[in-house]
Amino acid sequence: MTTRRPGLPADDAPVWEKLKRLPVSPGVYFYKNQQGKIIYIGKAKVLRNRVRSYFVGTPDRPKTAMLVARIWDLETIVTRSDVDALLTEANLIKEHRPKYNVDLRDDRSFPYIRITKEDFPQVFVTRDIIKDGSIYYGPYTNVKSLRASLAVIRNIFTIRSCKYTITDDAIAKNKIQLCLDYHIKRCDGPCQGLIQKADYREMIDRVESFLKGDTGPVESWLEQHMQESSQSLAFEDAARFRDQLTAVRTYAAKQRLKTSDFYDRDVIALARQENLAAGMLLRIRSGKLIGKEHFFFKNTDDQENGALVGQLMTNLYTDTIYIPKEILVPCEVEDQDIVEKWLAVQAGYKVSLHLPKIGEKRDLQQLAERNAELMLAELIAQQKLKVEFIPKMVRALQDDLQLPAAPRRIDGFDISHLGGTETVASMVCFMDAKPAKKEYRKFQIKTVEGIDDFASMREVIHRRYSRVKAEALSEPDLILIDGGKGQLSAAKGVLDQLGLSHIPILGLAKRLEEVFLPGNSDALNLPKTSPSVILLRRIRDEAHRFAITFQRKRRGKRMVMSALDTIEGIGPKRRLALIQHFQSVTRIKNATVEEIEAIPGISHAQAERIKNALA
Structure with a gap:
């Protein structure tokens, strides 16, 4: 062996x-x-x-x-x-x-600018990537700066702001009426066919150039139209083009950093401390710095810099439409040849990863590194402040219960049933006096028959905290039981058996809002309006709501199933297929025989039988 x-x-x-x-x-x-x-x-x-x-x-x-x-x-x-x-x-x-x-924090929530795939495209901010041919620019981490850029675009370009689907048929049948934007010259009225598709597409092309940082074509177009309007004595239009040209030049002037070669490139840098890292992206377009984005990683202690940079790049360039031909990186990237091949596939042309050693490119790299270090220092300072800050309610609860540590994590439990049937339990979690819904858990009681809240509480406490021990999960600083001395005693006995007697636990009785501690027959003398009782009541009510919602959902499913149980020839699989498709008995009842028959496994005769049984 x-x-x-x-x-x-x-x-x-x-x-x-x-x-x-x-x-x-x-x-x-x-x-x-x-x-x-x-x-x-x-x-x-x-x-x-x-x-x-x-x-x-x-x-x-x-x-x-x-x-x-x-x-x-x-x-x-x-x-x-x-x-x-x-x-x-x-x-x-x-x-x-x-x-x-390695966890790239919040990478799913970064916003993009989306240009939809339509005859008359919309331009707006979104956090959802839809693979429908739309064009996406981003991701952006500075939302304020992003919305400021979009406001400049709205001021310069007469892009429609409505959400309508504008088709030739909709225009021909006059389905969409002109809105205020048209009358104040913020839109050219594509909904009424007042601008041709080619002209609107040309405007969208200028928007894309603007988003890429190339303001030259936009400035030339605006200046030309300003001159033409002036020569034709259309002074109002000339003034509008003049104002838009001023807005473009003001926006471009804010991009102070310029490079001598006027190339497009991205600059990526990394700063690390312990198990945290900050990635920084500088976007250089036509030699001008048009934006910077930052990204935070955690759980990085065992990762090489090259692996982190590689992961950052796959997150950055998976959904974005434009990738510059040169990307400056702070180190050799893990599997760099594969990354470069993938970037070439994404971009449609060769993309080079370059590690600068001297000159202007090295200066850019150092600028990005300084920005990454500043962002990481800010993150660490925020985390330190967060760790040190304890809400007043939590402090008050620690003092009232004389706990050795502040109860920053509190688990709350409740039992719910209907006459001893469909018994369920809920566990809610509050972190620093706020609900942490990702930590919520639901339990179906398996070992208890009839009405026995004590046994049900023993089961759920045992299931939850035996798993906490087995998987080395975070232990709570305090456990709250919805109930009096009986439920509290049952839960405490289970904790003792599991070797978790060091975790503080209390019961909150419903009727008089009394707080009970193990070993004390009398309730604590706490004012009902004290911050401690208010917090405990809030947790108890949330546990009750969560349990009731789960119990009603299960009861509703059971009632739906029972209405179909009596129909001949409709077994468990067909019942499940009906419920999954129609969601409720009422919808099945209102459906036609043909709609019921369309469910896989349901014959015409069975569909008629279902329709007649529920009539």
């Missing part, structure tokens, strides 16, 4: 068998823990070599050692090329956010 070194997965883990059958191909691999949850996603030029390397020798980084010890299962996706593997990895990390991958 082979003896494996400590820190490797258990001998019966499925990963060992799968390691023997790994393909010699590029692709993406998933590591899963014993609960089946994805804990790490990676890419590889050769899956067999890369995946097996985790299990050979001793990991040189603590985070990698922790990862390997938790691997239970493995899955792979073979891709056509290493470039496809790079993009697939980036998309899957965004979707699953595994625990041991």
Whole structure:
């Protein structure tokens, strides 16, 4: 029998068998823990070599050692090329956010400027990427600056602001009326066919040039039209073009930094401290600095700079339409050849990654690095302030309960049922006196029959905190039980059995809003209007609301199913298909026989039987 070194997965883990059958191909691999949850996603030029390397020798980084010890299962996706593997990895990390991958904070919420794919395109800010042929510029992290730029665009270009779908048919049938924007000369009236598609498209092309930082074509066009309007004695139009030209030149003048070669390029820099990192992007267009964006990473302690820069680039350039031909980077990028191939595919032309050593480009790189260091220092200062700040309500609760530490995380539990049926439990979590809804949990009570709130509370407390122990999850600073001495005693007994007696726990009785502590038969003498009781009541009410909502939802599903149970020939699979399609019995009842028959697995005779039974 082979003896494996400590820190490797258990001998019966499925990963060992799968390691023997790994393909010699590029692709993406998933590591899963014993609960089946994805804990790490990676890419590889050769899956067999890369995946097996985790299990050979001793990991040189603590985070990698922790990862390997938790691997239970493995899955792979073979891709056509290493470039496809790079993009697939980036998309899957965004979707699953595994625990041991570097976390690019809030990358899903960055705004873009979207130019829709229509005969008369709209231009607006969005945070949602829709793959419908629309053009996206971004991402932007400075929303204030972004909206200021969009305001300049609105002032210069007569782009429509409405959300209507303008088609030839809509114009011919006069479906859309002219709005105020047309009358104040902020729109050219495409809804009434008052501007041709080609002319509107030409204006959108100038908008795109503007967004790329090239204001020259816009200035030339405005100056030409100003002169033509003046010569034809259309002085009002000439004044409007003059004002727009002034706005463009004012906007361009704000871009103080200029380079001597007038090229388009992006400059990327990185600053690091402990397990945090800040990435900085400077956008240089036509030699002018037109914008900067910052990005924060966490859980970076085991990552090389090249890997972080590579991940930042895949997030930056996956959805944006324009990529400059040169990108300055602070170090050699991990799998740089693959990244450059992928960028070329995205851009449609060769994109070079360049590490500057001297000259003007090095000055740009140092400027970006200084900005990254400033942003990281600001983040650390904010985090320190956040850690040090404790809300007054939490401080008051600590004092009233005489707790050794401020109860910054409080878990609240409630039981809900209907006459002993459909019994469920809820757990809500408050962090610094505010709901942390990502930490909320719902439980279906499995071991209790009839009305027994004490046994139900024992079950849910045991299920929750045995998992907390097994998975080394964060323990609460305080547990709140919705109930009096009985429910509190039941919960406390479970905590003692699990070896978690050090976690403070209390009960809040509904009738008189009394607070009970373990071992005390009398309630605490706390004023009902005190900040402590107000906070506890808020948590209790939220737990009650969450439990009631879950219980009603389950009861509604059961009632829907029971209405279909009596129909001959409609078994569990067909009932489920009906509910998934129509969502309610009322909708099934109002549907036609043909609509019911359209559900896969439902015959015409069965559809008629369902319709008659629910009539």
